[in-house]
Amino acid sequence: MQGQSQQQAYDRGITIFSPDGRLYQVEYAREAVKRGTASVGLRTPDGVVLAANRQVSSPLMERSSVEKIHKADEHIGVASAGHVADARQLVDLARRRAQGEQLRYGQQIGVETLTRAVTDHIQEYTQTGGARPFGVALLVGGIEDGEPKLFETDPSGTDYEWKAAAIGGDRDVIQGYLEENYREDLDVDGGLELAVSALSEPEDEVVAAEDVDVATITTEDESFQSVDDDRLESIIAEIETETEESDE
Amino acid sequence: MNNWTGASGPQGDADPSPYDPELGSLPNGAQGDEHGDTVNKTGTTTIGITTDDGVVIATDMRASLGGRFVSNKDVQKVEQIHPTGALTLVGSVGGAQSFIRTLRSEVNLYESRRGETMPIEALATLAGNFARGGPFRAINPILGGVDSEGSHVYSIDPAGGVMADDYTVTGSGMQLAYGLLEQEYEEGLSLDEAQSVAARAIKSAVERDTGSGNGVFLAEVTEEGVDIQGHNDFDAVI
Numbered sequence: 320m321q322g323q324s325q326q327q328a329y330d331r332g333i334t335i336f337s338p339d340g341r342l343y344q345v346e347y348a349r350e351a352v353k354r355g356t357a358s359v360g361l362r363t364p365d366g367v368v369l370a371a372n373r374q375v376s377s378p379l380m381e382r383s384s385v386e387k388i389h390k391a392d393e394h395i396g397v398a399s400a401g402h403v404a405d406a407r408q409l410v411d412l413a414r415r416r417a418q419g420e421q422l423r424y425g426q427q428i429g430v431e432t433l434t435r436a437v438t439d440h441i442q443e444y445t446q447t448g449g450a451r452p453f454g455v456a457l458l459v460g461g462i463e464d465g466e467p468k469l470f471e472t473d474p475s476g477t478d479y480e481w482k483a484a485a486i487g488g489d490r491d492v493i494q495g496y497l498e499e500n501y502r503e504d505l506d507v508d509g510g511l512e513l514a515v516s517a518l519s520e521p522e523d524e525v526v527a528a529e530d531v532d533v534a535t536i537t538t539e540d541e542s543f544q545s546v547d548d549d550r551l552e553s554i555i556a557e558i559e560t561e562t563e564e565s566d567e
Numbered sequence: 568m569n570n571w572t573g574a575s576g577p578q579g580d581a582d583p584s585p586y587d588p589e590l591g592s593l594p595n596g597a598q599g600d601e602h603g604d605t606v607n608k609t610g611t612t613t614i615g616i617t618t619d620d621g622v623v624i625a626t627d628m629r630a631s632l633g634g635r636f637v638s639n640k641d642v643q644k645v646e647q648i649h650p651t652g653a654l655t656l657v658g659s660v661g662g663a664q665s666f667i668r669t670l671r672s673e674v675n676l677y678e679s680r681r682g683e684t685m686p687i688e689a690l691a692t693l694a695g696n697f698a699r700g701g702p703f704r705a706i707n708p709i710l711g712g713v714d715s716e717g718s719h720v721y722s723i724d725p726a727g728g729v730m731a732d733d734y735t736v737t738g739s740g741m742q743l744a745y746g747l748l749e750q751e752y753e754e755g756l757s758l759d760e761a762q763s764v765a766a767r768a769i770k771s772a773v774e775r776d777t778g779s780g781n782g783v784f785l786a787e788v789t790e791e792g793v794d795i796q797g798h799n800d801f802d803a804v805i
Contacts, residue, residue: 422585425692432681447577
């Protein structure tokens with residue numbers, strides 16, 4: 320009895336180390352991320368592309384209520400995978416920090432600085448009694464000093480910088496696709512195509528326009544812009560033509 | 568002090584308010600104004616001039632009690648607060664010194680966290696916020712610095728106003744110094760020419776303003792850093 324309850328204690332309640340040095344609660348939080356639909360981010364010399372899969376569970380649900388991509392500040396966007404409610408908390412933190420930077424220094428916050436603020440916050444929830452880690456991963460993309468930047472946060476509070484990255488369900492498949500097809504000299508349109516193709520990779524066909532949420536932040540206007548359905552349709556049509564051609 | 572509600576973690580610790588220093592706490596805000604004549608004040612004339620190659624800052628060397636008694640004849644009223652930035656002490660000596668220490672620690676934290684030095688405009692905004700916040704009320708410094716955007720001079724008023732200019736003067740001798748600057752300042756001055764103009768403006772103030780005197784400190788701020796030299800005698804620098 321005693322022995323069993325002690326063993327179980329390593330994956331219950333507060334986050335504490337198991338004897339082999341693992342934090343089970345954090346690992347479970349990573350599993351929660353994998354249960355979410357995927358998001359993809361990539362940077363090109365002209366800007367950052369964020370794309371998220373937002374399939375809804377019923378045709379009766381309003382699609383616009385499924386938010387996977389958020390504007391953090393004029394020049395920074397965030398894509399999430401995992402618990403949406405947890406993501407909203409972190410996005411709101413990011414928004415407040417971005418405005419706090421304006422108040423404190425009168426300047427736009429850097430993408431890396433903002434990511435660090437978010438991961439510092441996430442980390443606190445892996446080390447505090449009674450707290451539950453955040454069951455969400457984020458891709459934070461934007462323009463810093465005129466350069467496109469892309470970072471990932473994970474439930475442990477670690478941040479990584481990427482050229483192109485996937486989070487959420489089927490991450491390995493999508494990341495593999497990105498590794499194979501990413502080129503440093505993509506333009507933003509090429510980036511959009513690659514991001515949507517990558518999201519489609521786990522399925523047999525290209526995703527439908529209504530099932531994805533896509534945004535760009537380009538170096539030209541340094542402004543978060545959602546990609547509208549018309550543009551998405553033409554990107555998807557382009558991908559379908561290319562796949563047909565390569566099939567022939 | 569204010570209603571900033573920054574993000575709080577699981578233990579309820581909030582991000583620092585944009586109006587408060589991150590380290591240390593603000594002393595009682597009203598303090599600066601009330602001590603009046605008994606506080607050591609730098610009656611003072613301080614000048615900042617921008618040039619293409621950097622910034623020149625000049626200050627007199629007198630500390631006084633209410634402008635009526637010279638309490639120190641060898642005061643350095645310009646201090647480095649940034650790798651390529653300096654601030655003048657104007658008004659309450661205690662307020663100005665505390666302001667400088669606070670800004671230095673903010674500059675150092677910013678750099679060690681982000682791997683880049685704080686832009687001068689950001690430093691000016693922060694300095695204005697702190698002045699506005701209250702504890703440093705009886706000060707009116709000049710901030711001069713160089714960054715990737717070029718040379719900057721700001722005057723920071725006691726209520727937190729921050730104004731950029733090509734050249735600016737604060738302190739009790741400001742009218743005297745401005746009188747000379749309005750004749751002598753022109754665009755395209757070299758660093759050496761600007762130093763000479765600044766030193767002559769300080770001399771004008773020192774001769775007629777009882778709160779200013781005893782020589783001149785000159786700071787040269789360039790991409791390379793901050794070089795500060797004191798001169799009891801004006802002949803060497805005019």
